[in-house]
Amino acid sequence: MRNKKILIPSILVALLLIFAFFSPYLTPYNVSEQNLMISRQAPSFAHIMGTDIYGRDMFSRVIAASRISIFSALAVVLLMAITGVVIGIFCGYLSGIADTVLMRVSDIFLAFPGLVLAIATAGLFKNGILGAVIALASVGWPRYARLSRGLVLSTKTSTYIYAAKLSGSNTVQIVFTQILPNIIGQIIVTACLDIGTSLMELAALSFLGLGATPPTPEWGSMINESRSLLQLSPWITLSPGIAVFITVSVFNIFGESLRDYYQAK
Amino acid sequence: MKKQMKLLSVAIIGTLLLGACSTPQKSAQSKDESAVSKEDSVKSLVYGTSSYGVGMSDAGLNPHEDYSGWSLVRYGVGETLFKLNDKLELTPWLADSYKFIDDNTLEVKIKDNINFSSGRKLDATAAKECFEDLLAVHDRAPKDMKISEIKADGQTLTFITTEPNPALINFLAEPYSALIDMKTGVDANKNVSGTGPYKATSVSDTEIDLTSRDDYWDGNVAKTNIKVKSVTDGDTLTMGLQSGELDAVYGLPYASYPLFENDNYNINSAATSRAFFLQLNFDNDLFQDKNIRSAIAMAIDKDGFVNVLLGGHGKVANGPFPMQDGDSLNYSFSPDKSKELLGAAGWSDSDNDGYVDKDGKNFEINFLTYPGRSELPVLAQSIQSNLKDIGIKVNINSTENYLEVMKDSKAWDILASAMVTNPTGNKEYFFDMTSLSDSPKNRGHYSNAELDELAKTLSTTFDPDKRDELAKQMSDILVDDCGFIFVSHLQMSLVSKKNIKGLTPMPSDYYEFSKDLVIE
Numbered sequence: 001m002r003n004k005k006i007l008i009p010s011i012l013v014a015l016l017l018i019f020a021f022f023s024p025y026l027t028p029y030n031v032s033e034q035n036l037m038i039s040r041q042a043p044s045f046a047h048i049m050g051t052d053i054y055g056r057d058m059f060s061r062v063i064a065a066s067r068i069s070i071f072s073a074l075a076v077v078l079l080m081a082i083t084g085v086v087i088g089i090f091c092g093y094l095s096g097i098a099d100t101v102l103m104r105v106s107d108i109f110l111a112f113p114g115l116v117l118a119i120a121t122a123g124l125f126k127n128g129i130l131g132a133v134i135a136l137a138s139v140g141w142p143r144y145a146r147l148s149r150g151l152v153l154s155t156k157t158s159t160y161i162y163a164a165k166l167s168g169s170n171t172v173q174i175v176f177t178q179i180l181p182n183i184i185g186q187i188i189v190t191a192c193l194d195i196g197t198s199l200m201e202l203a204a205l206s207f208l209g210l211g212a213t214p215p216t217p218e219w220g221s222m223i224n225e226s227r228s229l230l231q232l233s234p235w236i237t238l239s240p241g242i243a244v245f246i247t248v249s250v251f252n253i254f255g256e257s258l259r260d261y262y263q264a265k
Numbered sequence: 266m267k268k269q270m271k272l273l274s275v276a277i278i279g280t281l282l283l284g285a286c287s288t289p290q291k292s293a294q295s296k297d298e299s300a301v302s303k304e305d306s307v308k309s310l311v312y313g314t315s316s317y318g319v320g321m322s323d324a325g326l327n328p329h330e331d332y333s334g335w336s337l338v339r340y341g342v343g344e345t346l347f348k349l350n351d352k353l354e355l356t357p358w359l360a361d362s363y364k365f366i367d368d369n370t371l372e373v374k375i376k377d378n379i380n381f382s383s384g385r386k387l388d389a390t391a392a393k394e395c396f397e398d399l400l401a402v403h404d405r406a407p408k409d410m411k412i413s414e415i416k417a418d419g420q421t422l423t424f425i426t427t428e429p430n431p432a433l434i435n436f437l438a439e440p441y442s443a444l445i446d447m448k449t450g451v452d453a454n455k456n457v458s459g460t461g462p463y464k465a466t467s468v469s470d471t472e473i474d475l476t477s478r479d480d481y482w483d484g485n486v487a488k489t490n491i492k493v494k495s496v497t498d499g500d501t502l503t504m505g506l507q508s509g510e511l512d513a514v515y516g517l518p519y520a521s522y523p524l525f526e527n528d529n530y531n532i533n534s535a536a537t538s539r540a541f542f543l544q545l546n547f548d549n550d551l552f553q554d555k556n557i558r559s560a561i562a563m564a565i566d567k568d569g570f571v572n573v574l575l576g577g578h579g580k581v582a583n584g585p586f587p588m589q590d591g592d593s594l595n596y597s598f599s600p601d602k603s604k605e606l607l608g609a610a611g612w613s614d615s616d617n618d619g620y621v622d623k624d625g626k627n628f629e630i631n632f633l634t635y636p637g638r639s640e641l642p643v644l645a646q647s648i649q650s651n652l653k654d655i656g657i658k659v660n661i662n663s664t665e666n667y668l669e670v671m672k673d674s675k676a677w678d679i680l681a682s683a684m685v686t687n688p689t690g691n692k693e694y695f696f697d698m699t700s701l702s703d704s705p706k707n708r709g710h711y712s713n714a715e716l717d718e719l720a721k722t723l724s725t726t727f728d729p730d731k732r733d734e735l736a737k738q739m740s741d742i743l744v745d746d747c748g749f750i751f752v753s754h755l756q757m758s759l760v761s762k763k764n765i766k767g768l769t770p771m772p773s774d775y776y777e778f779s780k781d782l783v784i785e
Contacts, residue, residue, distance in 0.1 A: 034650035036569040053520075053574060054646065214646045214661050228500055228518035 006261045009254040016250055020066040027060035032215035040233045050235040052226060058239045065217035065240065070247060072133050072218075073199035079137035081191045084144020089175055091145065092152025103149070106142035114139050115201055122210040129212045132205040136198060147190060151183035185262040192255035196248035203244055219244050307476075307488040308784035310765065313502045315516025317473070318495035320637075324470040325455025327445075329399045329406075333455065334440030340475060340493055341778035342382075343443030343459035346373055346392075347434055349773040353538065353690045355438055359387065359460060361420070365727065368429035373437070375420045379482040381446040383458035389417035394447040396424075409436045431727040435691035440775055462486040462780040471495045475778070487783045499639060506530075506760060512784075513761035513768055515777070518639060519576045522758070531761050535770040536580050536587055538687035539755035541640055543648075544699070545748070546709040548674040551630075558747035560606035561679075562596040564655045570647050571753045575640065578758060582751035584740040585686040585695045587772075595744050603655045614656050621656035629658040630678035635667045638683045644752060645681055671708060680708050683755070685774055692736035693723050700743055711748045 019026070029047075035055035043050040049058035087106075091099040109117070117139040118132075125131025155161065156179065164178050205211045206220030214221075219240040226236035317336055318324050326342055328334030337343035348358035357363065361374040379387040393415045400407050411430045416423040426433060436442060445451075446458040456468040462481045467474040475491040494511070496502050499518035505511035507524065517525075525532060545552040545561075552558055571579040580587055583594045607613070612621040612628055620627040632649065634641040642663045649659040662670065662677070670676050684706075686695040698704055701720050702712040716739055723735045743749055757770045759777065767781035 032650070032653070034647070036566070036573040039573045053643075054650065214642075214663075215649060228503070228520040231503075232520060232523055 006254075006257045009250070009257045012250045013254045016066075016070065016247065020070040023063045023065075023067045027057075027063050029057035029060040031056065031060045031064040031217050040229070040236070042233070043235055049239040050233070052222075052236045053229065053233075058236060061217040061222060062219070062239050062243050065219050065222060066243065066247070068129060068212060068216060069199060069202065069219045069244075072129050072202050073195050075133050076136045076140065076198040076202065077191050077194050079133070080140035080194075081144050081187060083137065084141040084146075085148045085187055087141065088145040088148025088150075089152050089179065092149035093156055093171070093175060093179065099149075102145070106145050109139060109142045110146075112139070115204060118201065118205065119208060119210065122205055129202075129206075129216070129218065132202055132211040135205070135210075136201055140194070140198075144187065144190070148183060148187060151186060152179055155179050155182050189255060189259040189262055192251060192258050195251040195255070199244065199248055199251070307490055310489060310491045310512045310782075310784055311510065312491055312493050313496040313505050313511040313514040313516075314493060315495075315497055315499060315502065317471075317493060318497065319470050320497060326457050326459075326465055326468055326473070327451045327455045328441050328443045328457070329402050329451075330455070331404070332440075334443050335775065336473070337443050337445075337457065337459060338440040338461075338775050339777045340465075340473060340491075341461040341463040341780075341782075342465050342475065343440070343445060343457070344461050345438050345440065345442045345444070346375070347438040349438055349690050349771070349775065351535070351772060353687055353772055355434060355690050358438075359444060360437075363434060366423075368725075368727070369426045371424045371426070371433050373422045373424070375422060376482070377420055379460050380480060381444075381449075381458040381460055382464035382478055383446045383449045385446050385448060385458075387444060387460055389420055389422040391446060391448075392422050392444055393417040395444050396442070398447055399441060403441055406436070406439075406441050409439070429725050429727075431725070431732065432689075432691040432693055435689035435694075438689045438775075463489075463491065463778060481780060484780055486780045489782065489784060491778065506762075513759060513765055515757075515759050515770075517758070517760055519574075519578050522576060522578065522760075525760050529763050531763060531765065531768070532758055533761075533769050534578070534756050534758040535772050537685070537755050537757045537770075537772050537774050538585075538587055539683055539685045539757075539774065540582055540585055541579075541638075541644055541681065541683050541752045541755070542582070542585070543750040543752065544680045544682065544707075544709045545711070545750070546674060546678050546680070547711050548709070549678050551628075551678070552709075554610050555747060556606045556610040557612075558750075559596060560603040560610070560655065561652065561657075562747050562750045563599045563606070564603040564651045564657075565648055565750065565752060566598050566651055567594075567752050568598065570644060574643050574647055575753070578756045579640075579753045580756065582753050584744045584751055585749075586692060586736075586740060587754045596747070596750075600651075600654050607655060607657075612656070619653075619656065620658050627658060628656060629660065631676060632659045632661050632679050632681065633667050633670055633677040634661070634663050634681040635665050636663050637665060640753075640755070641681050641683060648681070681752075688773065688775075690773075692740075693720070693732070696720050696723075696736075696739055696743075700748060713742065713746060713748060716742050716748075 033056065038051050038055040039053055041047055041051040047057050047059060049062060052058055087102055091102050118135045121138055122132050122135035125134060161174060161178055164174050202211060203220030206218050207224040212218035212221050222240040223237055230237045323332040323336045325333045326337045328337050328343060338345065344359050346358060346360040347355045350356050359375055359379060361376045363371060363373045366372055375387060375389060375392060381387060385391060396415050400412060410433060411426045411428055412424050413427045414425040424433060444460060449458045451457050454468045456465050462478055463475040464478055465473055466476055473493040477486040477489045496505065499516055502514045502517055503521040503524065506514050522532065545558060567581045571581050582588065583592055607621055612623050614621050616622060622628065632645055634645045636642050645661045645663060649661055652659050664670060688694060699706045700711060701717050719735055719739050723732060726732050726735060757774060759768050759770050761768050764785045766783045766785060767779065
């Protein structure tokens with residue numbers, strides 16, 4: 001029963017990832033080819049999501065944008081999770097002065113509103129989605145560091161860790177064979193729930209012009225470019241908006257079901 | 266009985282007559298009262314604009330600071346000696362007449378019936394004090410005006426210049442030349458006393474409160490209180506006007522105009538000399554070849570940009586100044602001809618990857634622009650597609666930090682920017698600023714000896730017709746050489762509720778509020 005609850009969200013996520021990966025091959029039209037003769041056409045059989053101001057097919061652009069939007073969000077989560085977990089385990093297991101210094105550094109990061117700090121950081125990089133990914137990851141790692149440190153602190157006093165030490169395992173072996181497997185579930189759940197948030201934050205950075213550069217389709221920048229048209233040609237703004245909504249929902253449902261799965265376990 | 270009847274009749278008739286006499290009197294009196302109350306009732310207007318504030322370098326009303334003179338004149342607080350009419354020709358405003366005594370001396374007679382809002386009379390001495398402060402503190406005025414001495418005598422103001430300066434009267438129409446009372450000076454909030462139909466009661470970096478003057482020298486001003494609000498986001502302006510929070514706006518996104526094309530609103534437009542144009546980086550050897558420059562010029566779909574992407578709110582450009590009837594494009598849109606020109610320059614798509622190449626290298630350029638003018642990123646994307654069609658790959662960098670990017674001459678190849686090319690009716694200004702070998706805004710280091718030579722002649726020519734002819738020649742050279750590529754000119758539009766009359770834009774971009782502004 002528990003497995004069934006997680007099965008459907010897992011299938012949806014898998015389908016979404018496969019779809020995003022192959023998206024450039026699934027577009028009915030060239031995503032960057034402009035045709036001003038058909039600018040701002042309402043949805044029709046030829047263009048089921050209509051066309052944008054440059055006469056580009058919105059359906060094709062929304063599909064093509066899925067790859068960069070979704071995989072960029074995954075990259076953000078992966079980067080901040082790996083960085084945060086490494087630092088968290090290091091601090092939690094070894095404690096001492098390094099723990100104190102790194103945790104105070106993470107306190108400084110946490111003291112700022114995440115997105116504001118990300119905007120400032122993204123401004124340091126040249127325009128582009130890579131800059132946005134690094135910016136978000138560089139401000140998001142402390143949460144993972146805090147989480148994993150806390151988990152390590154509660155795990156490292158367990159009897160099986162003492163047993164491992166007595167059996168002659170060194171620190172690296174204990175971390176990889178005993179601690180990491182015991183805390184990874186919670187990290188994965190957090191990461192899955194963060195994918196949706198990261199996608200929204202990437203969209204926000206792109207909306208502010210700090211993400212993908214034209215003509216690369218990206219959901220956030222597509223919404224930004226078309227916001228003035230919301231009243232007159234709503235399909236141009238709503239199409240990428242709906243895509244963001246669906247994707248975030250799928251990842252959040254997956255994260256929730258994964259959490260339920262691990263909690264029950 | 267008869268006598269009583271007679272007395273009664275007389276009394277009735279008398280009463281009626283008195284009544285008849287008194288009624289009109291009372292009616293007239295009430296009419297007068299109503300008129301007075303109508304006259305006395307002060308109407309209010311909230312005006313949202315994207316053109317006021319620190320970001321536009323025009324916050325406050327001190328004309329001697331940065332571009333704040335534009336705000337002073339735009340919002341009807343200050344006036345200049347000369348004004349530009351709807352054909353961008355100079356006409357006297359606070360000046361009554363003028364004459365060049367010799368090449369270095371200009372004499373201006375100031376009108377005799379003008380007071381500042383402080384109550385002080387505007388005479389030559391007051392004007393002299395103002396110009397002396399301007400020349401002492403402003404960054405552009407001394408270089409523009411080249412004034413060495415100012416003399417005041419009654420209403421006669423005399424300017425003596427260090428060298429012949431035919432454009433001096435044009436600079437006297439520049440908003441930094443707006444006359445303010447230097448005795449009251451500039452207060453801590455950057456408020457001043459001007460001669461315009463309105464005076465400011467409160468000034469901040471984001472808002473100005475104005476009230477109409479009863480003692481305006483050029484006729485009656487409808488009693489009005491105006492709040493000018495800085496609204497930098499176009500969509501906020503749209504929604505503000507729709508919701509009724511704003512009564513009139515400047516700076517709507519092009520996409521929003523159809524929302525107001527109905528009986529509830531007025532849209533008043535004027536073609537301006539603000540040009541959207543491309544500067545090529547001549548430090549890049551690519552652009553030394555005229556075939557390449559011409560190929561790029563002919564690949565750009567200017568009509569599509571103006572009529573589709575700007576919704577028709579602009580004018581296709583063939584030079585720095587707006588096209589006149591009968592003018593035709595030097596390089597009309599022709600992708601096929603562009604491809605031929607690229608071929609002639611040795612560029613062809615030898616590996617069939619969609620991009621032309623030479624010596625194994627694809628034709629790729631870095632296109633720099635800034636989002637401060639909402640049209641520019643749209644233009645960049647449009648040109649990116651146009652150039653892709655002829656096999657040139659364009660990487661767009663749209664950043665407010667573009668001046669920093671340009672410090673590295675290899676970081677950009679084309680700059681798209683916007684500029685008012687003829688702000689004071691002095692066409693020499695554009696060339697001086699951008700296209701001569703030593704121009705401060707010649708970002709791409711374009712150099713043309715013929716243009717430089719003509720500029721020297723223009724700077725010493727006083728005859729307006731000859732000056733126009735020289736400017737036309739220079740414009741033709743610049744366009745023919747593809748030194749710069751001009752795409753379009755801005756159409757400025759003010760949108761207001763139907764009951765607001767007299768809010769009319771002018772081609773010069775300096776004037777918005779006048780004594781003709783009436784709220785019905």
